[in-house]
Amino acid sequence: MSTLTIAQIEEALDVTCDTVIRNEKYFSDLDGLAGDGDFGTSLATGFKVIKADLPGIDKSAIGAMLLKISMICSKHVGGSSGPIWGTGFMRAGMVSKGLTEIGHQQLTDMVGSALEGIMARGGAVRGDKTLLDALIPIHEKLQEMDGSDLGVVLAAVAQVADQAIDETRGLIAHRGRASQVGARSANTPDPGIVGIATILCDWCKHYGVDYTPQAAELNH
Ligand SMILES: [Mg+2]
Numbered sequence: 001m002s003t004l005t006i007a008q009i010e011e012a013l014d015v016t017c018d019t020v021i022r023n024e025k026y027f028s029d030l031d032g033l034a035g036d037g038d039f040g041t042s043l044a045t046g047f048k049v050i051k052a053d054l055p056g057i058d059k060s061a062i063g064a065m066l067l068k069i070s071m072i073c074s075k076h077v078g079g080s081s082g083p084i085w086g087t088g089f090m091r092a093g094m095v096s097k098g099l100t101e102i103g104h105q106q107l108t109d110m111v112g113s114a115l116e117g118i119m120a121r122g123g124a125v126r127g128d129k130t131l132l133d134a135l136i137p138i139h140e141k142l143q144e145m146d147g148s149d150l151g152v153v154l155a156a157v158a159q160v161a162d163q164a165i166d167e168t169r170g171l172i173a174h175r176g177r178a179s180q181v182g183a184r185s186a187n188t189p190d191p192g193i194v195g196i197a198t199i200l201c202d203w204c205k206h207y208g209v210d211y212t213p214q215a216a217e218l219n220h
Contacts, residue, residue: 002103002150003101003102003103004101004102004103004107004150005100005101006059006061006062006065006100006101009062009065009102010054010059010065012203013050013054013069014051014054015202015203015206016047016199016202016203017047017048017050017051017054018051018202019198019199019202020043020044020047020195020199021044021047021048021051023040023044023195023198024040024041024043024044025040026040026220027039027040027043027044027191027194027195028040028041030188030189030191030194030217031191033188033189034173034181034184034185034188035173035181035185035191036079038078038079039079039081039191039192039195040191041078042077042078042079042081042082043077043081043085043195045076045077045078046072046073046075046076046077046078046081046082046085047077049072049075049076050069050072050073053068053072057069060100061096061097061098061099061100062093062096062099062100062101062102063093063094063095063096063097063098063099064093064097065093066089066090066092066093066096067089067090067093067094069089069093070086070087070088070089070090070093071086073085073086073089074086080122081192083121083122084118084121084122084131084192087114087117087118087120087121087122088114088115088117088118088135089114090117091110091113091114091116091117091118092110092111092113092114094113095109095110095113096110103147104142104145104146104147104148104153105147107142107147108139108142108143108147111135111138111139111142112139114135115132115135115136115139118131118132118135119132122175123175124174124175127171127174128173128174128175129168129171129172129173129174129175129185129190129193130173130175130190130192130193131190131192131193131195131196133164133167133168133190133193134160134161134164134192134193134196134197135196137160137163137164138157138160138161138196141156141157141160142157151207151208151209154200154203154204154207154209154211155204155209155210155211157200158197158200158201158203158204158209158211158213159211161193161196161197161200162197162201162213162214162215162218163214163215164193164196164197165189165190165193165194165197165215165217165218166214166215168189168190168193169186169187169188169189170186170187171185171186172185172186173185173190189215189217194215194217194218197213197215197217197218198217198218201213201218
Protein backbone atom coordinates (compact mmCIF):
# COMPACT_ATOMS: atom_id res chain seq x y z
CA MET A 1 0.00 0.00 0.00
CA SER A 2 1.06 3.53 -0.27
CA THR A 3 -0.52 5.02 2.83
CA LEU A 4 -3.76 5.09 4.79
CA THR A 5 -5.08 8.54 5.65
CA ILE A 6 -7.07 9.50 8.68
CA ALA A 7 -10.14 9.94 6.44
CA GLN A 8 -9.73 6.38 5.11
CA ILE A 9 -9.45 5.01 8.63
CA GLU A 10 -12.54 6.96 9.67
CA GLU A 11 -14.43 5.42 6.74
CA ALA A 12 -13.30 1.90 7.74
CA LEU A 13 -14.47 2.57 11.30
CA ASP A 14 -17.87 3.73 10.02
CA VAL A 15 -18.22 0.54 7.94
CA THR A 16 -17.25 -1.43 11.08
CA CYS A 17 -20.03 0.27 13.04
CA ASP A 18 -22.56 -0.77 10.38
CA THR A 19 -21.29 -4.36 10.50
CA VAL A 20 -21.47 -4.62 14.28
CA ILE A 21 -24.91 -2.98 14.48
CA ARG A 22 -26.33 -5.17 11.70
CA ASN A 23 -25.04 -8.35 13.37
CA GLU A 24 -26.14 -7.52 16.91
CA LYS A 25 -28.60 -10.40 17.19
CA TYR A 26 -26.49 -12.88 15.20
CA PHE A 27 -23.35 -12.32 17.30
CA SER A 28 -25.37 -12.68 20.50
CA ASP A 29 -26.96 -15.88 19.18
CA LEU A 30 -23.47 -17.28 18.48
CA ASP A 31 -22.33 -16.28 21.98
CA GLY A 32 -25.39 -18.02 23.41
CA LEU A 33 -24.24 -21.41 22.03
CA ALA A 34 -21.59 -21.65 24.77
CA GLY A 35 -21.46 -18.27 26.52
CA ASP A 36 -23.94 -15.87 28.05
CA GLY A 37 -25.34 -14.58 24.79
CA ASP A 38 -24.44 -10.94 25.29
CA PHE A 39 -21.58 -10.42 22.83
CA GLY A 40 -23.60 -8.91 19.99
CA THR A 41 -25.54 -6.54 22.24
CA SER A 42 -22.43 -5.55 24.20
CA LEU A 43 -20.51 -4.68 21.07
CA ALA A 44 -23.44 -3.01 19.24
CA THR A 45 -24.25 -0.78 22.22
CA GLY A 46 -20.76 0.72 22.03
CA PHE A 47 -20.55 0.91 18.26
CA LYS A 48 -23.88 2.74 18.07
CA VAL A 49 -22.21 5.47 20.17
CA ILE A 50 -19.11 5.39 17.92
CA LYS A 51 -21.32 5.67 14.80
CA ALA A 52 -23.11 8.70 16.26
CA ASP A 53 -19.96 10.40 17.62
CA LEU A 54 -17.56 9.65 14.74
CA PRO A 55 -18.31 12.76 12.64
CA GLY A 56 -17.49 15.06 15.56
CA ILE A 57 -14.52 13.18 17.03
CA ASP A 58 -11.06 14.84 17.24
CA LYS A 59 -9.35 14.04 13.92
CA SER A 60 -6.18 16.04 14.43
CA ALA A 61 -4.34 12.71 14.30
CA ILE A 62 -5.10 9.00 13.84
CA GLY A 63 -3.97 8.35 17.40
CA ALA A 64 -6.27 11.03 18.81
CA MET A 65 -9.24 9.55 16.94
CA LEU A 66 -8.46 6.00 18.06
CA LEU A 67 -7.94 7.02 21.69
CA LYS A 68 -11.40 8.58 21.64
CA ILE A 69 -12.81 5.36 20.13
CA SER A 70 -11.02 3.47 22.89
CA MET A 71 -12.70 5.59 25.56
CA ILE A 72 -16.13 5.01 24.00
CA CYS A 73 -15.49 1.23 23.97
CA SER A 74 -14.38 1.24 27.61
CA LYS A 75 -17.44 3.22 28.64
CA HIS A 76 -20.18 1.80 26.42
CA VAL A 77 -19.22 -1.70 25.24
CA GLY A 78 -20.59 -4.05 27.86
CA GLY A 79 -19.35 -7.24 29.46
CA SER A 80 -15.79 -8.46 29.05
CA SER A 81 -15.61 -6.98 25.53
CA GLY A 82 -15.41 -3.34 26.68
CA PRO A 83 -11.92 -3.50 28.23
CA ILE A 84 -10.70 -5.82 25.45
CA TRP A 85 -11.77 -3.64 22.52
CA GLY A 86 -10.96 -0.48 24.47
CA THR A 87 -7.43 -1.70 25.10
CA GLY A 88 -6.98 -2.70 21.45
CA PHE A 89 -7.96 0.74 20.15
CA MET A 90 -5.91 2.46 22.88
CA ARG A 91 -2.74 0.57 21.99
CA ALA A 92 -3.28 1.15 18.24
CA GLY A 93 -3.82 4.83 19.01
CA MET A 94 -0.60 5.06 21.02
CA VAL A 95 1.40 3.71 18.07
CA SER A 96 -0.25 6.19 15.67
CA LYS A 97 -0.12 9.12 18.06
CA GLY A 98 0.34 12.38 16.16
CA LEU A 99 0.20 10.72 12.71
CA THR A 100 -2.26 11.79 10.02
CA GLU A 101 -1.37 8.89 7.71
CA ILE A 102 0.27 5.50 8.18
CA GLY A 103 2.16 3.01 6.05
CA HIS A 104 2.16 -0.79 6.13
CA GLN A 105 4.80 -1.04 8.86
CA GLN A 106 2.85 1.29 11.14
CA LEU A 107 -0.38 -0.62 10.48
CA THR A 108 1.44 -3.85 11.35
CA ASP A 109 2.82 -2.29 14.54
CA MET A 110 -0.64 -1.00 15.52
CA VAL A 111 -2.13 -4.50 15.24
CA GLY A 112 0.85 -5.98 17.10
CA SER A 113 0.59 -3.49 19.94
CA ALA A 114 -3.20 -3.94 20.13
CA LEU A 115 -2.93 -7.70 20.52
CA GLU A 116 -0.13 -7.40 23.09
CA GLY A 117 -2.32 -5.03 25.10
CA ILE A 118 -5.31 -7.37 24.83
CA MET A 119 -3.18 -10.30 26.03
CA ALA A 120 -1.91 -8.26 28.98
CA ARG A 121 -5.40 -6.96 29.83
CA GLY A 122 -7.35 -10.20 29.53
CA GLY A 123 -4.69 -12.78 30.33
CA ALA A 124 -5.57 -14.91 27.30
CA VAL A 125 -2.99 -16.57 25.07
CA ARG A 126 -3.11 -18.14 21.62
CA GLY A 127 -5.30 -21.24 21.59
CA ASP A 128 -7.66 -20.03 24.33
CA LYS A 129 -10.35 -19.60 21.65
CA THR A 130 -10.65 -15.82 21.79
CA LEU A 131 -10.33 -13.08 19.17
CA LEU A 132 -6.56 -13.33 19.71
CA ASP A 133 -6.70 -16.51 17.62
CA ALA A 134 -7.66 -14.23 14.71
CA LEU A 135 -5.53 -11.19 15.60
CA ILE A 136 -2.24 -13.08 16.14
CA PRO A 137 -2.21 -14.82 12.71
CA ILE A 138 -3.41 -11.56 11.12
CA HIS A 139 -0.36 -9.83 12.62
CA GLU A 140 1.90 -12.62 11.36
CA LYS A 141 0.41 -12.28 7.87
CA LEU A 142 0.94 -8.51 7.91
CA GLN A 143 4.58 -9.06 8.89
CA GLU A 144 5.05 -11.39 5.90
CA MET A 145 3.64 -8.89 3.37
CA ASP A 146 5.20 -5.77 1.90
CA GLY A 147 1.90 -3.91 1.80
CA SER A 148 2.36 -2.59 -1.71
CA ASP A 149 -1.26 -3.41 -2.63
CA LEU A 150 -3.85 -2.63 0.03
CA GLY A 151 -6.50 -4.84 -1.62
CA VAL A 152 -4.15 -7.83 -1.57
CA VAL A 153 -3.42 -7.18 2.12
CA LEU A 154 -7.12 -6.94 2.96
CA ALA A 155 -8.03 -10.16 1.12
CA ALA A 156 -5.13 -11.96 2.84
CA VAL A 157 -6.09 -10.94 6.37
CA ALA A 158 -9.77 -11.67 5.68
CA GLN A 159 -8.74 -15.19 4.68
CA VAL A 160 -6.65 -15.61 7.85
CA ALA A 161 -9.60 -14.58 10.05
CA ASP A 162 -11.99 -16.76 8.04
CA GLN A 163 -9.71 -19.79 8.54
CA ALA A 164 -9.40 -19.02 12.26
CA ILE A 165 -13.14 -19.68 12.68
CA ASP A 166 -12.84 -23.30 11.55
CA GLU A 167 -9.37 -23.87 13.04
CA THR A 168 -10.62 -22.98 16.53
CA ARG A 169 -14.12 -24.44 16.29
CA GLY A 170 -13.06 -27.73 17.92
CA LEU A 171 -11.13 -26.08 20.77
CA ILE A 172 -12.44 -25.80 24.30
CA ALA A 173 -12.63 -22.18 25.47
CA HIS A 174 -10.33 -21.28 28.34
CA ARG A 175 -11.38 -17.68 28.87
CA GLY A 176 -14.66 -15.88 29.40
CA ARG A 177 -18.05 -17.34 30.17
CA ALA A 178 -17.65 -20.07 27.56
CA SER A 179 -14.80 -21.54 29.64
CA GLN A 180 -17.27 -22.34 32.40
CA VAL A 181 -19.16 -24.81 30.25
CA GLY A 182 -15.96 -26.69 29.36
CA ALA A 183 -16.46 -29.28 26.66
CA ARG A 184 -19.79 -27.79 25.59
CA SER A 185 -17.81 -24.95 24.00
CA ALA A 186 -16.22 -27.39 21.54
CA ASN A 187 -17.77 -27.41 18.06
CA THR A 188 -19.09 -23.88 18.49
CA PRO A 189 -17.43 -20.90 16.80
CA ASP A 190 -15.89 -18.17 18.95
CA PRO A 191 -18.06 -15.07 18.44
CA GLY A 192 -15.07 -12.71 18.77
CA ILE A 193 -13.24 -14.47 15.94
CA VAL A 194 -16.43 -14.46 13.84
CA GLY A 195 -16.75 -10.74 14.61
CA ILE A 196 -13.25 -9.93 13.37
CA ALA A 197 -13.73 -12.05 10.24
CA THR A 198 -17.13 -10.50 9.51
CA ILE A 199 -15.69 -6.98 9.79
CA LEU A 200 -12.83 -7.83 7.41
CA CYS A 201 -15.18 -9.51 4.89
CA ASP A 202 -17.44 -6.45 4.99
CA TRP A 203 -14.41 -4.24 4.35
CA CYS A 204 -13.67 -6.42 1.29
CA LYS A 205 -17.22 -5.89 0.02
CA HIS A 206 -17.15 -2.16 0.75
CA TYR A 207 -13.82 -1.60 -1.03
CA GLY A 208 -14.54 -3.96 -3.93
CA VAL A 209 -11.86 -6.49 -2.93
CA ASP A 210 -12.59 -9.96 -4.27
CA TYR A 211 -12.78 -12.50 -1.44
CA THR A 212 -15.13 -15.47 -1.06
CA PRO A 213 -15.77 -16.33 2.61
CA GLN A 214 -15.58 -20.03 3.50
CA ALA A 215 -16.78 -20.42 7.10
CA ALA A 216 -20.50 -21.07 7.54
CA GLU A 217 -20.83 -18.11 9.91
CA LEU A 218 -19.71 -15.75 7.12
CA ASN A 219 -22.35 -17.16 4.79
CA HIS A 220 -25.32 -17.29 7.15
MG1 LIG B 1 -20.69 -13.16 26.40
